[in-house]
Amino acid sequence: MAHSVSPDHRDAATRVEEPSVGTLVQSAMADMSTLVRAEIELAKAEIGKSAKKAGISAGLFGAAGVLAAFAGIYLFVTIAEALTALGLPRWISYGIVTLFLLLLAGICALIGKRMISKIEKPxxxxxxxxxxxxxxxxxxxxxxxxxxxxxxxxxxxxxxxxxxxx
Incomplete structure (x- = not known):
């Protein structure tokens, strides 16, 4: 007579304890929590590095703007001195450069005013x-x-x- 072996009567050494559903859920939650924390830390590290680079870049652009402004001032002084070298009195040379700059500023202001007036209200x-x-x-x-x-x-x-x- 053949004996059938039910799963409950297996050898204790070969039987593997399967974790309960609660243990599996708890393990999955812990793994998910670890994964989320790791992703947050990675994002912080990347954003921090990017923010630092952006800050340095903005500072360099600011420095470039200041240097360009100084260069512009010296350019206009040079133009005035060149007009003086051509035989005009110094005060007339600087007056011409000043009037040119005021004319340029006025043109920029008019263009800006026209652009602002075209902005539609929400x-x-x-x-x-x-x-x-x-x-x-x-x-x-x-x-x-x-x-x-x-x-x-x-x-x-x-x-x-x-x-x-x-």
Whole structure:
């Protein structure tokens, strides 16, 4: 007669203890936590290195700008002295260079003014900001005076049938 061996009656030496579901979940959570911490540390290290490089680069650009400004000053002094060497009195030479710089500054200001006047106001944002105090007004703590506007199909409903496209 053949005897069948059930899994519960195996030799204790060959049986492997399988961890419980709780142990597996705990192990997975610990591994995930370690992985997240390692990723955060890596990001901190990379961002720190990048931020340091960006700061140094910005400082170097600033220094280049200051040096270029000094070079510009000396360039205009040189132009004035060249005009003096051509036979003009020194005060007239410097006056010509000064007028040229003022003319250049005026042209830049006019161009800047035209560009600023072409900037469009954020009309919808201004409209929603003006409605914000009404929307957020509360009669009593925890109760809204009226319903918050709803967004349906890219349209924000304000009051009644009024709406505008987002």
């Amino acid at each position: 009309e919808r944002t201004l409209e929603t900001l003006s409605d914000l105090p009404e929307v957020l007004h509360r009669e009593a703590p925890g109760q809204r005076h009226r319903a918050v506007p709803e967004v349906n199909d890219g349209r924000v409903a304000l009051r009644g049938n009024e709406s505008y496209k987002v």
